[in-house]
Amino acid sequence: MKRLSPRALVEIYLLLILLAAAALAALPYSVLAMALLVVRLLAIWRQLPPRLNVAFTAAAVFLLPLVVEPVLGYLTYTAELPARAVSILAAASALPVLYLLDCQLVQNASGTAEFAVGRPPGRYLTTTSKALFASALTMLVVSLLLGNLTLLSSAAIFILYLLSILAWALFAIPSPPVDVSTRMKRVIAGTTADITLPLSRKRETRLHNLVIPADPWVEATPQHFSLNGGEIELKLTITPPLAGPSQPQIQLAALDPRGLLGVNQMLAPVSLEVIPRAKYAEWLALRYLEETGNKESFASAASRARLRRRGGVEYLESRSYYPGDPLKNIDWKHTLKLNKLIVKEFAETGAKTAILAANLAASDAEEADKIAFHLITTALTLAQEAIPTTLAAYNHEQVILTTIALDPREILKQTLSLVKEITCGDFTRCLAPPDLSRLKRDINQLRRTTSESAQGLLSLLDFERQALEKAAKDHPASLALEKVAGQTPPPATIILISPLNHDAEAILVTTEKLSRRFTTIPIETK
Known part of the structure; x- marks a missing residue:
């Protein structure tokens, strides 16, 4: 036969004594005993949370002696015990309940979320201990006011129990633990x-x-x-x-x-x-340059050969004449029509060129480190792939550097010096960058509508578009990108390294203009 645990024996003891008190005690103690019995049965049947179990059991420590005292009252006549002894015996009837309370406190502590986050280092009383001490002191004061010896004895026993386990905890738990x-x-x-x-x-x-x-x-x-x-x-x-x-x-x-x-x-x-990311990227770049400094790879030679050959066999577009363009590429039909020299642009099949554009204005040191890291690692990747690269660097005040398409190893060397030009400032934006494609789509749709309200909205959106284009016209980002785009034969890819702070509008307007000839790939630096 399986033996019952001490906790189960205490539960049975509590139920039996409450049942006896409900049957034998006079009103109103029988009603109080019945209420405690119902609460105890509910706690056993429904498996209440440990915190509620602690509250109900602590209440039983104080109320159980009150319902037991009338039942023990006959001892004053049969055993000739004084009333004070009966009160002490009634209070002692709650001692087994303290064991049940102790078990429930252990169960409650294992799953509690009551940790003092944000407190300074050191010891502190938890909310559970404060609540138990407050209830014990309240019962102690009430017993003194009512002159109830049974309630006074119960409160004294409860306080002694709390003080003893608290003293043990102070001794057992060091600080720091x-x-x-x-x-x-x-x-x-x-x-x-x-x-x-x-x-x-x-x-x-x-x-x-x-x-x-x-x-x-x-x-x-x-x-x-x-x-x-x-x-x-x-x-x-x-x-x-x-x-x-x-x-x-x-x-x-x-x-x-x-x-x-x-x-x-x-x-x-x-x-x-x-x-810092930039320091690590610089180490990688210097190591690459050191390993490839005295050797000319086939890819590097092919890269320079592609730089010398600006022509191709695949027609790309017509553009204005630049000094040095072959006369055989002049588009005479469009030259006569537009009254200026127009040449046909041909792209070499499979040719690749990259435009590395970098915004050297950052909001803080963290952002500056990210810009430097992405600038160096991107240039390093282009050098490893032997992709001819054009460099464009700017800040919020001026264009810092633009180059023609060079050997990517030379571009990598320039980026190592260029990262020293990164400056920090306050570039906090209050509004998100505009959606230029959506703005143009809305304008085109409103132009098909003749209503007065639509025309008013059209004028407002058109004013916004003109303001964006005007702001972008003389911005260093626009000037740098337009300059290197004019020197780079398409097709090419614009690799944009920018947190889009002061240059957001200029970048949107300029890359949209260049979208027919170039593909833009932004690199997140936030």
């Missing part, structure tokens, strides 16, 4: 790294722990765990920004087994050496 060793880690800014740390407790006491990183770029797994001997491995996933702290902090909140006492501890388990 957990040991962790500091580790060194080198990581590139913006990349993700995983670090595993062993956590161990200082004393042989079960602790319920919650780990909360202080920085949003740090994640901890697991966040909620219990330490009951041995160690646990804490996995940190970090993606540090350039300006992040070298020792990210992690807040650890620990609860004692009953959830009455909490301890906060700040951990700094990792010492980071954050390497």
